[in-house]
Amino acid sequence: MNALALYRYAIPFHSAIDFNGHRLSQREGLLVKLELDGRIAWGEASPLPGFSRESLAQAQAQLLMLMPRLAPSDKLPEPATLPSVRFALSSALWKLRREHRITHQDPAPLLTGSSPQIIDKAANIDARYLKLKVGRQSVEEEIRLIYRLLEQDPKRRFRLDANRRWSEQQAAEFVAAIPLKQVDYIEEPTPSLQTNLALAESLGLPLALDETTQAEGYRYRPQPGVKALVLKPSLIGDLDTLAEMVVQAELDGVAVVLSSAFESNLGLDTLADLAAELTPDHPPGLDTLEAMKADLIMPARPGMPCLTEDQLECLWRA
Numbered sequence: 014m015n016a017l018a019l020y021r022y023a024i025p026f027h028s029a030i031d032f033n034g035h036r037l038s039q040r041e042g043l044l045v046k047l048e049l050d051g052r053i054a055w056g057e058a059s060p061l062p063g064f065s066r067e068s069l070a071q072a073q074a075q076l077l078m079l080m081p082r083l084a085p086s087d088k089l090p091e092p093a094t095l096p097s098v099r100f101a102l103s104s105a106l107w108k109l110r111r112e113h114r115i116t117h118q119d120p121a122p123l124l125t126g127s128s129p130q131i132i133d134k135a136a137n138i139d140a141r142y143l144k145l146k147v148g149r150q151s152v153e154e155e156i157r158l159i160y161r162l163l164e165q166d167p168k169r170r171f172r173l174d175a176n177r178r179w180s181e182q183q184a185a186e187f188v189a190a191i192p193l194k195q196v197d198y199i200e201e202p203t204p205s206l207q208t209n210l211a212l213a214e215s216l217g218l219p220l221a222l223d224e225t226t227q228a229e230g231y232r233y234r235p236q237p238g239v240k241a242l243v244l245k246p247s248l249i250g251d252l253d254t255l256a257e258m259v260v261q262a263e264l265d266g267v268a269v270v271l272s273s274a275f276e277s278n279l280g281l282d283t284l285a286d287l288a289a290e291l292t293p294d295h296p297p298g299l300d301t302l303e304a305m306k307a308d309l310i311m312p313a314r315p316g317m318p319c320l321t322e323d324q325l326e327c328l329w330r331a
């Protein structure tokens with residue numbers, strides 16, 4: 014390796030976002046820079062409060078310990094145990110060795126806000142899939158929203174995400190009232206996996222797992238009723254583990270959709286590469302950059318501030 018560096022960043026959100034009870038007004042994370050024979054690759058380690066098991070401080074301490082040990086031929090160093098650290102290092106090493114550019118799929122738009130705001134935004138986009146959060150307003154209001162969006166475009170398909178906010182009764186009420194054939198899946202309807210599996214079996218709720226896949230010790234195994242896995246690679250760990258999960262799930266007919274954990278544009282670019290390579294039939298859920306007030310290193314959005322390397326906090330360099 015000709016050069017190595019570790020940076021820390023903080024990017025404000027346009028407005029605060031709730032991540033499973035953690036309200037954040039900015040995204041903080043770590044960037045690993047590798048350089049070899051004139052090629053540069055970036056890896057991102059940004060544990061997401063409310064989702065990740067490790068803290069940013071733990072990821073930072075582990076990376077500071079590992080960076081001096083990295084070499085170009087490297088497999089992941091053994092002591093890289095934290096998912097965010099394994100993701101940053103394995104994806105940066107993968108990018109460093111890769112010769113070709115990868116063409117990205119269009120991500121599925123994520124629509125947030127009040128119902129009128131969502132309806133307005135949806136009127137201006139031509140996308141087959143829409144991702145919506147549910148369990149935020151009353152069940153009646155959210156059912157109405159689905160029908161309003163279908164009036165705009167009857168061919169629309171939905172990816173819904175309750176983040177475990179519904180009761181069993183609310184989930185059942187919602188599922189009974191909407192045209193399920195237009196719904197690809199509902200992520201994590203209630204806090205109980207048993208209840209969610211039972212709703213899938215009894216009512217045909219098209220169940221997707223997200224938070225469940227980040228639990229300590231989670232291993233993919235087929236479960237009747239699970240239609241999709243929504244995997245956040247940066248919270249899962251190294252790319253080999255991710256690729257193995259994708260292959261196993263797809264062999265069982267379970268769709269895999271790669272999804273962001275609100276990484277910076279650098280992390281999102283890696284995730285788009287991975288989605289194009291690993292899950293080409295499923296548009297990824299990566300529409301989260303709009304929440305951020307700035308890009309990092311490589312300008313991703315015209316007219317947006319883009320922080321350069323010397324504007325980031327350098328934690329280590331060699």
Ligand SMILES: O=C(O)CCC(=O)C1=CC=C[C@@H](O)[C@@H]1C(=O)O
Nearest residue numbers: 123144272273274275298299300
């Ligand atoms: O999956 C997507 O389409 C976009 C990412 C997304 O919805 C999320 C990312 C991170 C935390 C949550 O806010 C949310 C999710 O629960 O999946």
Ligand SMILES: [Mg+2]
Nearest residue numbers: 174200223243
């Ligand atoms: Mg989710």
